[in-house]
Amino acid sequence: MTDKKMLYVEDDLSLIEGLKFTLEKNGFTVDNARTVKExxxxxxxxxxxLLLLDVTLPDGTGFDICREARKDSSVPIIFLTASDEEVSIVKGLDMGGDDYITKPFRxxxxxxxxxxxxxRSGQFQKRDAILESNGIRIDPLRRLAWKGETELALTLVEYKLLCLFLENPDRVLSRELILDRLWDGNGNYVDDNTLSVYIRRLRRKIEDNPGSPTMLLTEIGVGYHWKRANNFVGE
Known part of the structure; x- marks a missing residue:
């Protein structure tokens, strides 16, 4: 199965051996590349x-690979980084990463x-009802989304967020609820700033003016809500 096959990009031999053994023991097929070129x-x-990408590589970074993958793919991507500096984490998520793990890790x-x-990726592919609001349309069976007639290039997290908001129009969703829905209740994996990165990235793709959003609105101190416009047929 494709979802059990992953590309693991890492050049540290000590890490490769242990993690590759663990993954294969648990039913995954793992291809290992040690450079961006490879x-x-x-x-x-x-x-x-899934792509499992080390950030620092001999001829570039995992960010380079992520950027290339996101040109035509929504494959889930996890970054492995030795740095827990906010700027590095935010950069990876902002360009399309779905999660990150800092080294050293278990x-x-x-x-x-x-x-x-x-x-989570599988769960969000099982829905069957078309979701539509404010000119945004989602086909869960094909895991595709459009703004008008233009197909949206969404990562897994962006897609999940959009589904969540369109399923709960005109309802304020707390940040805690959103984190719980997106990360299986393990919100300790991310913080408020990380969620803000995802929201900002989604707005850039769905709003006409991301700096002054009209659909995905912030409720200061609480969370976010999807505001349905009254001028769209069927709403």
Whole structure:
């Protein structure tokens, strides 16, 4: 199955051996690349159910690979980074990453986070009713979304957020509820600033003027809500 096949990009041999063994023992098929150039030879990303990317590589960064993958793929992406500096984490999420794990890490934690991300991806592909609001339309069976006639290139987290808001129009969703829905209740994986990154990234794709949003609104000190416009037929 494609979702059990992943590309693991890492150049540290001590990490590769242990993590690759753990993943394969748990039913995954793992291709390992040690450089950005080698990773590109494994593309297209459609061959994989997940990309596990070290940030620092001999000839570039995991960000380079993520940027290339996001040109035509919504494959789930997890970054492995030795730095827990906010700027590095935000950069990875802002360009399309779905999660990050800081080094040093426990093998069990990595496995748990991978399974959780794939499980959430599967859950959001099982819905069957078309969601539509404010000219935004989602087809859950195909996991596609459009703004008007233009298809939206959404990452997994962006797609999940959009589904959540369109399923709960005109309802204020607390930040805690959103984190709980997106991260299986393990909101400790992310913080408020990380959620703000995802919201900002989604607004850039759906709002005519992301700086002055009219659909995805902030409720200061509480969370966010999706405001339905009255001028769209059927709403």
């Amino acid at each position: 990773a590109y030879r494994y593309f297209p990303a459609g061959r994989y159910g 093998l069990g934690e990595v496995l748990s986070r991978i399974n959780a991300l794939l499980r």
